[in-house]
Amino acid sequence: MNLNDPKIQIDVLPAKGKVGQVDDLKNIANQANTSEKEAVAAINGTFFNSYDDLQPNGNIIENGKLLHVGNNGTTIGFTKNNKVLMDPVKIKVTGTINGSSNWDKTWYAWNINHNDTRAEATVIFTPEYGKYTPEHNKLSVVVENGVVAEIKNGKARIPVNGYTIVVGTKGLLDRFHVGDSVEYHIEFNHLNSGNPLTGWGNVDSAVGAGPMLVKDGKIVANPKNEGFTSEKILTNKGQRSFIGVNENNVMIMGTVSSANINELAEIAKKLGLKDAMNLDGGASSGLYYNGEYITKTGRQISNALVVSKMKQDAIKVTINENPLNMNVSPVMKDGTVLVPLRAIFEALNIDLKYDASTKTIYGEKEGTKIILPLGKDATVNGQVVKLATPAQTINGNTMVPVKFIAQSTGADVKWDGASRTVIITTH
Numbered sequence: 001m002n003l004n005d006p007k008i009q010i011d012v013l014p015a016k017g018k019v020g021q022v023d024d025l026k027n028i029a030n031q032a033n034t035s036e037k038e039a040v041a042a043i044n045g046t047f048f049n050s051y052d053d054l055q056p057n058g059n060i061i062e063n064g065k066l067l068h069v070g071n072n073g074t075t076i077g078f079t080k081n082n083k084v085l086m087d088p089v090k091i092k093v094t095g096t097i098n099g100s101s102n103w104d105k106t107w108y109a110w111n112i113n114h115n116d117t118r119a120e121a122t123v124i125f126t127p128e129y130g131k132y133t134p135e136h137n138k139l140s141v142v143v144e145n146g147v148v149a150e151i152k153n154g155k156a157r158i159p160v161n162g163y164t165i166v167v168g169t170k171g172l173l174d175r176f177h178v179g180d181s182v183e184y185h186i187e188f189n190h191l192n193s194g195n196p197l198t199g200w201g202n203v204d205s206a207v208g209a210g211p212m213l214v215k216d217g218k219i220v221a222n223p224k225n226e227g228f229t230s231e232k233i234l235t236n237k238g239q240r241s242f243i244g245v246n247e248n249n250v251m252i253m254g255t256v257s258s259a260n261i262n263e264l265a266e267i268a269k270k271l272g273l274k275d276a277m278n279l280d281g282g283a284s285s286g287l288y289y290n291g292e293y294i295t296k297t298g299r300q301i302s303n304a305l306v307v308s309k310m311k312q313d314a315i316k317v318t319i320n321e322n323p324l325n326m327n328v329s330p331v332m333k334d335g336t337v338l339v340p341l342r343a344i345f346e347a348l349n350i351d352l353k354y355d356a357s358t359k360t361i362y363g364e365k366e367g368t369k370i371i372l373p374l375g376k377d378a379t380v381n382g383q384v385v386k387l388a389t390p391a392q393t394i395n396g397n398t399m400v401p402v403k404f405i406a407q408s409t410g411a412d413v414k415w416d417g418a419s420r421t422v423i424i425t426t427h
Contacts, residue, residue, distance in 0.1 A: 001041065001251045003082035007310040009037060010078040012045060012062050012207045014303045019067055019113040019129050020055050022300035025286040032306045041307040042288040043253040044241050045207040046070065047280045048302035055114055056302045059091060059208030064327035065396065066186055067128050069093065069111045072227035073210025074277045076243060077203035084245045085199050086275040088191035088226050089208065095184035097175055107172050109184065121168045124184065127160050127396060141165040141176045145354030148180045161393045191226060207305050213242065213265035214276040221265040233261060239285040240264050244276025255287045255295040317422045319347050328397040330422060336389045337415060338399035339422060348409055348426065361398065370408045380408050
C-alpha cells in the first residue's frame with residue numbers, strides 16, 4: 001500500500017464499533033465503508049483476551065481519540081497525511097479540574113475502556129465502550145462536553161458527547177463536583193526510558209502489539225525488553241501477522257503460517273522494510289484484500305487495522321487561505337457539508353462553553369453571542385437561525401452545517417466542489 005497516495009486512509013477499528021466486542025475480520029473491514037471511502041485491505045490488530053472477557057490488551061487510537069491503553073510492546077501510528085511512527089509506547093493519562101494544575105485539582109486514569117476490576121483502578125469509559133459502564137461499586141463521574149453532569153455510585157451512563165470516569169483511587173473521590181470543567185490529556189513516552197516521544201500527538205490512528213521486529217533497517221526483536229513473558233512470543237513458532245513500511249513509505253502487511261519472532265524479523269528485513277512489528281497471531285492472524293481473505297482468521301477478533309481508499313478527495317477546510325488541521329474531517333450528509341464546530345470556532349478565537357443540563361453550546365466573541373442547543377435551531381444575538389440540518393454528534397464531535405459558520409460568525413464561507421474545500425474568509 002503506497003501511503004504517499006492522498007486517497008489512502010488508515011483506520012484502527014474495534015469490532016462492531018465497540019471496545020470489547022468481536023467480529024469477523026471481513027465485517028470489521030466493512031465498518032470503514034462509507035459513501036466517501038471503501039475498504040481495500042485489513043489485518044488483525046492488537047492482542048485480546050479471546051478466551052475470557054474479549055478485552056483488548058494494546059493501545060488503540062482512532063480518529064485521533066485514544067480508545068484503549070496497553071503500555072507494553074510496540075505501537076504503529078499514522079498521522080492524517082500517512083506519516084508512520086513506530087515505537088515502544090507507554091501512554092500516560094492525566095486530567096485537570098477547572099483548568100487548575102494544583103495537586104488537588106488533578107487526576108489520572110489507569111486505562112480507557114478497560115474493565116479493570118481492581119479496587120484502586122480509575123478508568124475512563126467513552127461511547128466506544130457502549131451506552132453504560134460495566135457494573136462496579138465505585139464512583140461514576142459523568143462528563144458531558146467537558147462538564148461534570150452527574151456523579152453517582154455504581155454503573156452509569158456514558159454520554160455520546162463525553163465520557164464517564166469510574167473513580168477507584170481514594171484520593172480522587174472528593175475532587176469532582178457537578179458543574180466542574182474536566183478534561184484529560186495524553187502523554188506518549190518511551191516504554192523503557194520514559195522519555196517523551198515526538199510526533200505522537202499528531203497521530204490519527206494507531207494499534208499496539210509487538211514486539212518490534214525491524215528498526216531503521218536493522219533487526220531489533222527483543223520481546224522481553226518490551227514486557228512480553230509468554231513463550232508464545234518469546235520462543236515458540238506459530239502463525240504470525242506483521243506490518244511495516246519501507247524507505248518509500250510503502251506499507252506491507254502480511255501473515256506467515258509458522259515462524260518464531262526472530263524468523264519473522266528476518267522475513268520483514270528481506271522484504272526491505274525499514275520499520276516492522278509483530279501483530280496478534282495464532283487463530284487471530286488474518287489478512288483481507290479486495291473483498292477476499294488471503295488468510296482467514298480461526299476465530300472472531302477484537303480489532304483490525306483497515307486500509308481504505310477515498311472515492312473522492314477528503315473534504316478540507318481553509319481559514320484565510322490557511323489549511324485547518326482537524327481531529328475529525330468534515331462529512332457530506334444528505335447533500336449538506338457538516339463541519340466540526342469546535343475546531344473552526346477555536347480557530348476563529350470564539351470562546352465556547354457547554355451546559356450539560358440543557359445540552360446547549362454557547363459561543364461568544366466581541367459582542368456576538370451564539371446559542372446552539374443540540375438538535376435544535378440556534379440563536380445569534382437573540383435572532384433565531386434555522387439550521388438546514390440540526391447540530392449533531394459524530395464520533396464525539398459536534399458537527400454543524402457549513403452555512404451556520406457564516407450565519408453565526410459573519411465570515412464569508414464558500415464551498416469549492418471541484419477541490420472539495422470549505423473556504424472561510426474573515427472580514
